[in-house]
Amino acid sequence: MSENKTDALPLEYSTHQGQMNIVGFWIFLAAEIALFSTLFATYAVLFGRTADSPAPAELFEAGTVLIMTFILLTSSFTCGLAIHNMREGSLKGLMVWLALTLVLGLSFLGFEIYEFVHYVSEGAALGSSAFWSGFFVLTGTHGVHVTLGIGWMIAILIQLKQRGLTAVTTRKVFIVGLYWHFLDVIWIFIFTSVYMIGMVV
Amino acid sequence: MQLDEFFVTGEPLIYAGMVSIALVSATVIFLLTYFKRWKWLWQDWLTTVDHKKIGIMYILSALAMLFRGGVDALMMRTQLAFPDMNFLNSQHYNEVFTTHGTIMIIFMAMPFLIGLMNIIVPLQIGARDFAFPYLNAVSFWSFFFGAMLFNLSFVIGGAPDAGWTNYAPLAGSELSPGPGINFYLLGLQLAGIGTLATGINLMVTILRMRAPGMTLMKMPIFTWSTLITTFIIIFAFPILTVALALMTIDRIFGSHFFTLTGEGLPMMWANLFWMWGHPEVYIVILPAFGIFSEIIATFAQKQLFGYKTMVGAIVIIAGLSFVVWVHHFFTMGAGAFVNSVFSITTMMIAIPTGVKIFNWLATLYKSKIIFTTPMLWTLAFIPSFTIGGVTGVMLGMAAADYQYHNSYFLVSHFHYVLIPGTVFACFAGLIFWYPKMFGHKLNERIGKWAFWLFLIGFHLCFFPQYFLGLDGMARRIFTVGPEWFTLNFLSTIGAFVMGLGFIIFVHGIIYSFRFSPRDIEGDSWGYGRTLEWATPTPIPKYNFATVPEVDSHDALIDMKEKGETTFDRSKLKPIHMPSYTGQPFIMMAILFFASFALVFEWITLAVIGLIGAIVMMFIRSFDYDEGYHVEVDEIIETERKARRMTDDE
Numbered sequence: 001m002s003e004n005k006t007d008a009l010p011l012e013y014s015t016h017q018g019q020m021n022i023v024g025f026w027i028f029l030a031a032e033i034a035l036f037s038t039l040f041a042t043y044a045v046l047f048g049r050t051a052d053s054p055a056p057a058e059l060f061e062a063g064t065v066l067i068m069t070f071i072l073l074t075s076s077f078t079c080g081l082a083i084h085n086m087r088e089g090s091l092k093g094l095m096v097w098l099a100l101t102l103v104l105g106l107s108f109l110g111f112e113i114y115e116f117v118h119y120v121s122e123g124a125a126l127g128s129s130a131f132w133s134g135f136f137v138l139t140g141t142h143g144v145h146v147t148l149g150i151g152w153m154i155a156i157l158i159q160l161k162q163r164g165l166t167a168v169t170t171r172k173v174f175i176v177g178l179y180w181h182f183l184d185v186i187w188i189f190i191f192t193s194v195y196m197i198g199m200v201v
Numbered sequence: 202m203q204l205d206e207f208f209v210t211g212e213p214l215i216y217a218g219m220v221s222i223a224l225v226s227a228t229v230i231f232l233l234t235y236f237k238r239w240k241w242l243w244q245d246w247l248t249t250v251d252h253k254k255i256g257i258m259y260i261l262s263a264l265a266m267l268f269r270g271g272v273d274a275l276m277m278r279t280q281l282a283f284p285d286m287n288f289l290n291s292q293h294y295n296e297v298f299t300t301h302g303t304i305m306i307i308f309m310a311m312p313f314l315i316g317l318m319n320i321i322v323p324l325q326i327g328a329r330d331f332a333f334p335y336l337n338a339v340s341f342w343s344f345f346f347g348a349m350l351f352n353l354s355f356v357i358g359g360a361p362d363a364g365w366t367n368y369a370p371l372a373g374s375e376l377s378p379g380p381g382i383n384f385y386l387l388g389l390q391l392a393g394i395g396t397l398a399t400g401i402n403l404m405v406t407i408l409r410m411r412a413p414g415m416t417l418m419k420m421p422i423f424t425w426s427t428l429i430t431t432f433i434i435i436f437a438f439p440i441l442t443v444a445l446a447l448m449t450i451d452r453i454f455g456s457h458f459f460t461l462t463g464e465g466l467p468m469m470w471a472n473l474f475w476m477w478g479h480p481e482v483y484i485v486i487l488p489a490f491g492i493f494s495e496i497i498a499t500f501a502q503k504q505l506f507g508y509k510t511m512v513g514a515i516v517i518i519a520g521l522s523f524v525v526w527v528h529h530f531f532t533m534g535a536g537a538f539v540n541s542v543f544s545i546t547t548m549m550i551a552i553p554t555g556v557k558i559f560n561w562l563a564t565l566y567k568s569k570i571i572f573t574t575p576m577l578w579t580l581a582f583i584p585s586f587t588i589g590g591v592t593g594v595m596l597g598m599a600a601a602d603y604q605y606h607n608s609y610f611l612v613s614h615f616h617y618v619l620i621p622g623t624v625f626a627c628f629a630g631l632i633f634w635y636p637k638m639f640g641h642k643l644n645e646r647i648g649k650w651a652f653w654l655f656l657i658g659f660h661l662c663f664f665p666q667y668f669l670g671l672d673g674m675a676r677r678i679f680t681v682g683p684e685w686f687t688l689n690f691l692s693t694i695g696a697f698v699m700g701l702g703f704i705i706f707v708h709g710i711i712y713s714f715r716f717s718p719r720d721i722e723g724d725s726w727g728y729g730r731t732l733e734w735a736t737p738t739p740i741p742k743y744n745f746a747t748v749p750e751v752d753s754h755d756a757l758i759d760m761k762e763k764g765e766t767t768f769d770r771s772k773l774k775p776i777h778m779p780s781y782t783g784q785p786f787i788m789m790a791i792l793f794f795a796s797f798a799l800v801f802e803w804i805t806l807a808v809i810g811l812i813g814a815i816v817m818m819f820i821r822s823f824d825y826d827e828g829y830h831v832e833v834d835e836i837i838e839t840e841r842k843a844r845r846m847t848d849d850e
Contacts, residue, residue, distance in 0.1 A: 024333065027435060031397055034437075038439060038443040038473065038476075042443070042469065045466065049463075130457040133450070134458070
């Protein structure tokens with residue numbers, strides 16, 4: 001509530017409300033971890049229950065998934081650079097790196113949609129078997145999160161353009177940054193426990 | 202779709218329900234128009250972000266839901282009063298026990314407690330509102346519209362009928378086609394958004410907005426129980442979100458999570474449901490323990506015995522609540538080892554709970570008890586809840602559970618913990634803090650009548666059910682044989698006595714609204730120990746003109762000794778307040794529309810609604826409303842009036 005500013009802290013932490021928003025978002029991420037854990041557990045339980053549909057090893061391709069992984073990891077790096085520029089006080093640097101993050105996120109989504117369409121054409125869709133239900137809902141939930149993150153970043157870019165670096169806009173950038181890194185961490189788990197194990201077993 | 206598929210037809214009781222809904226709605230609209238109160242409704246209530254008003258709306262909604270769930274209960278008890286009754290048919294009976302359970306847990310117990318937390322927690326910690334007042338309004342409206350969606354089902358589309366646990370494959374699309382189960386899934390999903398948001402909101406509020414000097418171990422015990430409850434909410438509710446979403450996708454988009462075909466696993470639903478469901482039980486009982494602890498300390502006029510062990514016990518109960526879920530289906534056949542593990546964790550919960558019971562007794566020991574109504578509810582809770590707890594340990598023994606499972610012994614057990622635990626706490630807390638909400642007390646004489654009727658009715662209703670269960674009467678059966686007549690009939694009488702108790706309680710509210718004296722102190726009972734009683738009654742919108750320094754968990758006792766108040770003229774500063782806004786209401790109304798469309802599988806409409814909700818989030822993102830400040834002059838005037846000061850003070 002209070003507006004007292006402390007100069008020693010970065011701009012996004014400079015108001016009490018800003019600090020509370022950031023703490024609140026960390027707690028929200030804890031809830032998100034619980035959500036994705038449940039999805040991972042569901043996927044693990046349903047692993048191998050493919051009924052008459054193709055097995056994952058027949059469809060998963062190392063190439064596409066590796067490209068997707070590199071794109072998303074790079075986007076996390078560019079997102080980090082955006083925050084770095086923000087801390088340096090460079091609005092232009094922040095917006096450029098954030099826009100680049102957004103483009104990388106979009107290309108990740110493009111690959112994911114291509115991948116899903118490909119699987120469906122090979123006879124592995126949401127309704128094909130318990131395993132594929134688990135696969136599509138787990139990776140799809142991650143994909144929906146990425147989509148929302150992109151829309152959110154666009155809104156924040158517009159606000160940065162309108163208002164520049166203030167306690168409120170920097171806090172918003174910082175929080176969307178936390179969200180973006182979180183999605184990256186989730187993807188690493190998807191990459192290892194879904195794709196790598198799926199290709200081997 | 203034909204109109205007769207849309208509305209439920211052919212049931213006289215449901216026609217009566219429709220008529221009463223139409224009549225009540227028409228009356229409300231007429232009264233609002235006649236007294237020109239629409240603007241008041243919108244400006245003072247529907248757009249509010251004030252935690253006290255939101256709390257009141259939670260409690261009013263919860264009381265309405267208690268009525269609806271109670272009517273369901275009385276209908277069931279009427280059907281079971283005599284052997285082979287023809288009051289409800291089997292389908293209708295299934296719907297009634299499903300809605301009774303769901304409404305009582307999700308739309309009555311939880312919102313009632315969240316309502317009390319809304320009002321009391323910021324006051325107990327010396328805060329001026331929640332950390333995120335806007336989000337708090339979003340939470341309330343998501344609960345409200347979720348509840349409305351669920352309640353709509355009995356007149357439109359058909360009520361869910363697979364039990365409040367909604368087990369697959371019965372709840373799947375093959376065995377339960379139609380919108381009924383979709384109402385359950387989406388109503389709970391919509392309300393769940395709000396619960397999670399409230400959990401985060403309260404946690405940040407408690408962690409970051411305490412009065413200076415109030416360390417964690419100096420917080421009032423109700424705030425402690427709320428903090429731990431929010432922890433459970435944050436880790437348990439996402440599991441429900443996923444479970445509901447998976448079953449929705451199963452039913453509407455043809456996936457195979459819980460189906461019998463496509464190698465789905467129906468029992469995974471039971472696991473996911475109870476991985477949320479058991480922590481949920483503690484979400485509704487821990488705040489109740491907190492309320493009882495406050496009331497006992499207040500009316501025993503003593504510091505709470507064993508404050509630190511109380512906190513420890515809450516933390517241990519919360520931790521254990523996540524590792525006992527299998528005890529809800531020992532008979533699934535997970536094997537002796539798994540059942541043994543969960544049996545032991547279940548019985549371990551009795552230890553910290555026992556610690557709490559002894560702490561309460563030790564607080565009461567050699568104290569001067571003031572027998573007010575909230576204290577009566579609290580004193581009745583201790584032995585009644587203990588009976589429920591002991592039978593819970595019996596059920597927790599996996600081998601014995603094969604006998605008790607799915608019988609009325611179980612039904613009686615969970616009513617014995619939920620009613621004396623949660624419902625008594627809701628009544629006790631409401632009566633206890635009522636003066637802080639409405640500026641007048643509830644009539645004690647009427648309150649005592651309501652208490653005794655409810656208490657006697659409760660034991661008469663549920664005690665016989667233990668024996669019915671041991672006699673082999675299964676839960677959820679819709680007719681009883683003659684051998685179970687006597688006990689069932691007693692139970693039905695008890696249920697109606699409870700109903701009478703509730704009516705008298707509501708009568709007490711109306712009576713007190715008209716006749717109770719208004720001119721009361723901030724410390725309305727005269728024995729208050731914590732900061733909520735330091736505020737004047739009625740509470741100003743900013744709560745505390747000046748926030749006091751705290752150095753014990755009975756902050757007000759210290760303040761009384763030092764002669765301090767929350768109005769120190771030398772320390773006044775303008776107070777920042779958030780602006781009221783209609784956005785949360787509109788956003789959730791749109792999501793209600795989207796969910797309703799999805800219930801009937803009208804995908805296009807649902808997508809339009811979802812886009813509308815996202816647009817509302819964008820509008821919120823671009824909203825830079827900074828709120829306003831209450832100036833010092835206004836604070837002085839408000840406080841002088843509320844504290845009834847004379848001019849020279």
